[in-house]
Amino acid sequence: MIEMKDVWKAYPNNVKAINGINFQVDKGEFVYIVGPSGAGKSTFIKLIYREEKPSKGEIFVDNTNIAKIKERHVPFLRRRIGVVFQDFRLLQQLNVYENIAYALEVIEEERDVIKRKVMDVLDIVQLKNKARAFPSELSGGEQQRVAIARAIVNQPEVLIADEPTGNLDPETAWEIMDVLDEINHRGTTILMATHNKDIVNTIKKRVIAIESGRIVRDEVRGNYGYET
Numbered sequence: 001m002i003e004m005k006d007v008w009k010a011y012p013n014n015v016k017a018i019n020g021i022n023f024q025v026d027k028g029e030f031v032y033i034v035g036p037s038g039a040g041k042s043t044f045i046k047l048i049y050r051e052e053k054p055s056k057g058e059i060f061v062d063n064t065n066i067a068k069i070k071e072r073h074v075p076f077l078r079r080r081i082g083v084v085f086q087d088f089r090l091l092q093q094l095n096v097y098e099n100i101a102y103a104l105e106v107i108e109e110e111r112d113v114i115k116r117k118v119m120d121v122l123d124i125v126q127l128k129n130k131a132r133a134f135p136s137e138l139s140g141g142e143q144q145r146v147a148i149a150r151a152i153v154n155q156p157e158v159l160i161a162d163e164p165t166g167n168l169d170p171e172t173a174w175e176i177m178d179v180l181d182e183i184n185h186r187g188t189t190i191l192m193a194t195h196n197k198d199i200v201n202t203i204k205k206r207v208i209a210i211e212s213g214r215i216v217r218d219e220v221r222g223n224y225g226y227e228t
């Protein structure tokens with residue numbers, strides 16, 4: 001499903017963020033990406049949704065080498081990979097419904113189909129009653145659930161979450177994990193970069209640890225393995 005073969009990434013300022021990574025994730029897996037700040041986690045994730053291109057190596061999502069695809073094909077890749085961030089990144093001037101529908105409007109989906117798909121994902125994140133609310137009227141946890149709904153509305157094979165609980169209090173973080181677990185059980189592969197030790201050590205999943213741009217640990221039901 002996702003595979004990296006000898007992937008390297010140096011930024012234009014010569015910072016070597018990823019230094020020879022090989023790994024493979026199967027369909028339906030849930031993987032935590034852990035490691036100290038500056039280890040290369042965000043870069044690793046950005047390479048998978050083609051926010052960054054590798055300096056060297058191959059990255060496969062399904063059978064597409066995404067390091068090779070042309071710029072104009074990137075939007076098609078983004079439909080197969082949903083992304084959520086620590087800071088939600090909702091469009092403030094649009095309500096919940098519109099934030100989610102936007103991803104479908106750009107691909108010119110039919111009105112009825114849009115409505116059904118948006119209501120379906122709002123049901124999954126349990127926010128049907130907030131469809132008309134604006135982001136500023138929602139709690140952090142609710143905003144993250146909207147961001148997750150937006151990320152999965154195109155039914156991507158992969159959901160990537162970069163510190164999705166980083167801005168949330170512990171209780172709300174657990175609620176977000178319930179939502180991600182539900183999405184994973186429906187068949188979506190999930191990669192989640194996190195600093196949340198309690199979550200990683202409690203909801204046991206595969207753990208990949210990155211340090212200095214290298215994979216230093218890859219365990220089936222791993223621990224967080226750092227003090228904080």
Ligand code: ADP
Pocket residue numbers: 011012013015016017035036037038039040041042043044
């Ligand atoms: P993490 O997510 O684990 O904190 P990052 O992938 O953000 O790590 O960063 C890895 C290294 O690459 C760090 O040294 C960071 O300063 C550097 N870096 C990240 N993004 C850029 C960029 N756009 N330009 C230059 N250096 C960067």
Ligand code: ADP
Pocket residue numbers: 078079081082083084089090091150151
């Ligand atoms: P930008 O170029 O500023 O990142 P985009 O036009 O790519 O903006 O995306 C618009 C909004 O949709 C942004 O808030 C972004 O975070 C979000 N977004 C982009 N791609 C995805 C994706 N694959 N899954 C979920 N949200 C996405």
